[in-house]
Amino acid sequence: xxxGLGYALYVSIICTFFGWxxxxxxxxxxxxxxxxxxxxxxxxxxxxxGIIIGGTLQLVxxxxxxxxxxxxxxxxxxxxxxTALCIITxxxxxxxxxxxxxxxxxxxxxxxxxxxxxxxxxxxxxKYAEKAEFKKMTRLQLVGSLVFFLxxxxxxxLCIYFGSSFVTMVNDNMPVWISEWLKAAxxxxxxxxxxxxxxxxYKPKYIAFFIIGFVMCAVFGGSLLSIALLGAAFAMIVYFxxxxxxxxxxxxx
Amino acid sequence: MSERNIEGxxxxxxxxxxxxxxxxxxxxxxxxxxxxxxxxxxxxxxxxVSHILExxxxxxxxxxxxxxxxxxxxxxxxxxxxxxxxxxxxxxxxIANLEKGEERTALExxxxxxxxxxxxxxxxxxxxxxxxxxxxxxxxxxxxxxxxSFIGAALALILGNAYYFGIxxxxxxYSYKNGMKVIRDMNKTGLLDKIMEAATILGMTAVGALIPxxxxxxxxxxxxxxxxxxxxxxxxxxxxPGLAPLALTVFLAWLYKKNISSLKLVAFIFVFxxxxxxxx
Numbered sequence: 001x002x003x004g005l006g007y008a009l010y011v012s013i014i015c016t017f018f019g020w021x022x023x024x025x026x027x028x029x030x031x032x033x034x035x036x037x038x039x040x041x042x043x044x045x046x047x048x049x050g051i052i053i054g055g056t057l058q059l060v061x062x063x064x065x066x067x068x069x070x071x072x073x074x075x076x077x078x079x080x081x082x083t084a085l086c087i088i089t090x091x092x093x094x095x096x097x098x099x100x101x102x103x104x105x106x107x108x109x110x111x112x113x114x115x116x117x118x119x120x121x122x123x124x125x126x127k128y129a130e131k132a133e134f135k136k137m138t139r140l141q142l143v144g145s146l147v148f149f150l151x152x153x154x155x156x157x158l159c160i161y162f163g164s165s166f167v168t169m170v171n172d173n174m175p176v177w178i179s180e181w182l183k184a185a186x187x188x189x190x191x192x193x194x195x196x197x198x199x200x201x202y203k204p205k206y207i208a209f210f211i212i213g214f215v216m217c218a219v220f221g222g223s224l225l226s227i228a229l230l231g232a233a234f235a236m237i238v239y240f241x242x243x244x245x246x247x248x249x250x251x252x253x
Numbered sequence: 254m255s256e257r258n259i260e261g262x263x264x265x266x267x268x269x270x271x272x273x274x275x276x277x278x279x280x281x282x283x284x285x286x287x288x289x290x291x292x293x294x295x296x297x298x299x300x301x302v303s304h305i306l307e308x309x310x311x312x313x314x315x316x317x318x319x320x321x322x323x324x325x326x327x328x329x330x331x332x333x334x335x336x337x338x339x340x341x342x343x344x345x346x347x348i349a350n351l352e353k354g355e356e357r358t359a360l361e362x363x364x365x366x367x368x369x370x371x372x373x374x375x376x377x378x379x380x381x382x383x384x385x386x387x388x389x390x391x392x393x394x395x396x397x398x399x400x401x402s403f404i405g406a407a408l409a410l411i412l413g414n415a416y417y418f419g420i421x422x423x424x425x426x427y428s429y430k431n432g433m434k435v436i437r438d439m440n441k442t443g444l445l446d447k448i449m450e451a452a453t454i455l456g457m458t459a460v461g462a463l464i465p466x467x468x469x470x471x472x473x474x475x476x477x478x479x480x481x482x483x484x485x486x487x488x489x490x491x492x493x494p495g496l497a498p499l500a501l502t503v504f505l506a507w508l509y510k511k512n513i514s515s516l517k518l519v520a521f522i523f524v525f526x527x528x529x530x531x532x533x
Binding site for chain 2: 022023024025026028029032034035037038039047048051052054055056058059062073101105115116117118119121122125126128129130131132134137138140141143144145148177180181182183184185186187188189190191192193194195196197198199200201202203206207209210211212213214215216217218219222224225227228230231232234235236238239
């Protein structure tokens with residue numbers, strides 16, 4: 001489906017806002033897929049689609065976090081653009097979710113560009129520091145924010161403006177096996193997030209807690225919140241009752 | 254002696270609740286606006302305390318020294334910035350009230366030592382604890398969202414913000430009140446290690462529960478072998494429910510531990526899903 005330039009700009013600005021809030025603006029959890037998906041849907045007139053796509057992608061991107069200095073894939077922009085394209089082109093939600101993968105990588109590249117573009121700001125700030133010009137130093141934040149806006153906006157606009165007709169074209173000619181494939185893949189992707197979490201926290205002595213959590217849920221059908229509370233109780237027991245001296249030193253590097 | 258003390262008290266520069274609240278708002282609202290590959294959050298750290306430095310150091314020479322001091326490398330998890338930030342505020346306040354001399358120089362140098370010694374461990378805690386907390390909040394809210402209910406989004410907003418601002422405010426005020434004592438306490442009692450361990454235990458329990466709830470991978474296909482119908486999923490469920498998602502997750506965790514990048518693992522999942530969807 002072809003969309004006009006004006007409408008594409010309008011949609012792009014909505015989609016950009018949430019990804020921008022990650023770095024360039026106040027982040028009130030609006031970067032979480034479940035939140036930004038719902039809000040994008042609301043603003044584009046299809047709340048329900050936004051809610052469901054947000055929920056699905058929340059699971060897909062679970063555990064994908066920035067570790068250390070690495071920039072993670074851009075789950076926020078992936079969610080807003082996927083929601084928008086799904087609403088504009090009216091394709092099946094399950095299929096639309098697959099769009100998130102390339103968009104998230106594109107959004108990640110945008111952020112890498114922003115981190116690079118912001119580097120000279122440090123040297124400008126150094127110069128101002130020599131003269132104690134605090135106001136000018138704090139004003140550099142506006143530049144940083146603008147850089148983050150543009151690097152989010154450009155990939156988003158390209159996806160929305162050129163993507164919508166492309167997505168419609170692909171969707172109309174898509175064989176069943178591809179949509180079956182994408183459905184299977186989206187179901188499995190949360191395993192990656194959990195796997196990454198698991199390998200980050202893994203130490204042999206913690207396996208017991210992992211087994212308890214797994215069995216409580218898979219076998220006894222406990223709800224997630226109740227098992228999380230159980231985990232919190234274990235954590236409190238160890239925190240308050242196990243003396244430090246008995247444990248080996250150096251968990252945190 | 255006592256007269257001098259009273260005189261000193263009158264000239265004492267102190268930070269008000271308002272100054273501290275302003276810093277809190279600045280570092281929680283704008284932790285990463287100028288983040289970059291060279292010095293990461295450095296400028297944001299300076300911006301968060303800039304009004305405090307202005308207040309404490311009326312003369313230009315001190316201001317320049319303070320600005321330069323805070324342009325040294327800093328990077329940590331935004332949630333946990335409150336810890337070093339609070340100590341910095343306490344230290345700067347102390348520095349401003351000291352006469353120029355050895356003691357003051359030593360304290361000035363310790364500002365960056367404290368920042369540098371905290372940012373690594375805090376980022377370590379932050380990365381795994383935040384991932385765990387957000388995984389739990391995310392999974393709870395996704396459950397509602399997949400049924401088409403907006404409660405999911407509301408839940409993520411409320412719980413996520415409560416966590417983010419709660420940790421930020423508590424750690425900031427706690428470490429401002431206790432100053433350098435926080436570091437001594439941390440070293441003596443192994444406070445960071447303890448938090449890390451407790452967080453990991455919560456995380457491991459939760460991940461164990463998340464896998465059977467949310468990994469969509471089952472082999473529910475009947476295979477007809479000469480009149481005998483084999484349902485692989487039912488057989489697996491007899492061993493233990495959720496075995497297939499568990500195996501997939503542990504396998505991916507193992508590959509990730511072997512330093513295979515997450516993007517390659519995404520590609521692997523897509524290939525595997527293709528084979529899987531064609532066979533089953």
